[in-house]
Amino acid sequence: MKKTRNFILVLSFFALCFAAVSCSGSKKNQMKGLSDGWWKDTSIYHIWIKGFCDSDGDGCGDINGIRSKLDYLHDYVGCDTLWISPFFECAGKGTAVDYNMHGYDTTDYYAVNSLFGTEEDVLALVAECHQRGMKIIFDFVPNHTSSEHPWFKDSVAGTNDKRDWYVWSDSGKGANPLGSANPAWFFSEEAGAWYYAPFWEKMPDLNYENPAVQKEMRNVVFYWLDRGFDGMRVDAARYLIEDGSRASDSDSTHKWFTDLSARIAKRYKSPKVMLGEIWLEKRRDGLERYFGTDGKREFDLVTDFDVGRTQLASVVIGASALPDAAFENPHDSNAAYAAFLCNHDEYQNRLGTVFGTNYKKSAQALCLSVFRPQVPIIYYGQEIALADLPLYGDIRHRGPFDWESAKSMVLEQDSPVTVLRKALEVRKTYARTFSDASLEDLFPNRGVCAAYVLHPQEKTEKDILCVFNFSQTDFEEYVFTKKTEPKSTWKDSQRIFCTPGSEKSSLHFDGDRVVINSIPANGVALFLLD
16 A cells, blocks of 8 residues: 555656646747847838738738748848737638728637638747747737627626626716727626727727736737747737726736736746837827836837837928937837837828839838837838728728739839848847937938937947938038037048948038038938947
8 A cells, every 4th residue: 555655656746747847848939049138129020911921812811921921021121020910819800802800809819810820820930930030929919809709708698707807887987098089888788787898899898907817818928928929019008907097008007017027037038028009199208107117127119109200201291300319219228119100000101102103212211210229110011112002991001912013122222122121231230329329410400301320328339320311302412510519529431321322422521510422312321430
């Protein structure tokens, strides 16, 4: 009897060891060798899966379509991180071009949308990205689910302890916190109560005051990070938890994301990135808070909706509307802003819609997005000046990629995609000069030409001068002046980048004047300063 008991104890011990090994080895496809803060030096390519590449001919882009274009993304575009739109199983599904399968109405966080492929396809995509040295992040939708999600159906019925998984009220009163004229509360006859759904009647908000909801949503994050994703973009992060009458930017929201960030840092050897969608314009203090407080990290990257507007406006109006040095990255951590010229939402039109076939202007806009301190996000199709669909609403930004155009443009030296790739190569070469730079505008900084200097924090690195001619005029000479107390003095320069047609651009110094020679219409030139 004693021998039997000892044998059982031994078996139990080995079983526990096996379980521990299995758990510790359950992580797949993890990227190795990533440094802390790698995201500050990256560039992100945002893929709307449905519109990107259809591999099976059903009229809908898919995961394997992305896999088939990794060489294009790596070799011809040059972005080294992919962000893919929601791939979870969702309620609204359809393959038609004008059907808006947005994917934010999740019905199963652990299953892949069947129109996109399988989990095996996703794992293969992650693995193949890593083989090329590329990172990949997923779109996490924590604020709400579809009304078709089993959790919500149980919540309505009051079954499986899910009643308090969503936000319910007996009165249903209150304005929509998103500023929309649409209601935020909707009555359920079956439940006999009002549920909170400010984004849409069919996307009810989860109740993060319930610890079970918090735990489950953390599990969703760990599930996909365990499978090799290098981080996530968090949708609608401002609205996660309501504190009384405060429906956005609440202390509870900040606390939850700070806790999640700490758990992720502890769980993974390779650093994962948290990119927060914080749609705040002209509220830099509000954006800044999402990086964390009191030494506790919250988000690593925060979306910057201000800078993209100024960049596009500068090219459109033909004069600088660029922001001043207040729009730098934070300098005391591995945090950074992430900016874009267009995205999948109602933000700004695509470059092809704004500039048509004037590829010089599209290329200049792309250069602006790369040569500012913010981490650049390139929305799919921007690099080939793709135009919006002739539709209304955000579906117009989510149309099919034009692969025939891409095929020809990668062979042209003056195409937007070629200019973008070369610009990204310069940004990579001087990565920390860009991401950690202090900005110094040269005067006149509101003229038809603009110039600013990037001052690196590392004293061993050289300053970089960025010059843009937004006008339709070629200038043989354009004069800028330094500030009254310039941060640096220079005697020599070396051109390290120019757009096609700007090969004769040069500069010389004349006292407090910086003189740019031969800068053509919509030209861009960068100089390393000594």
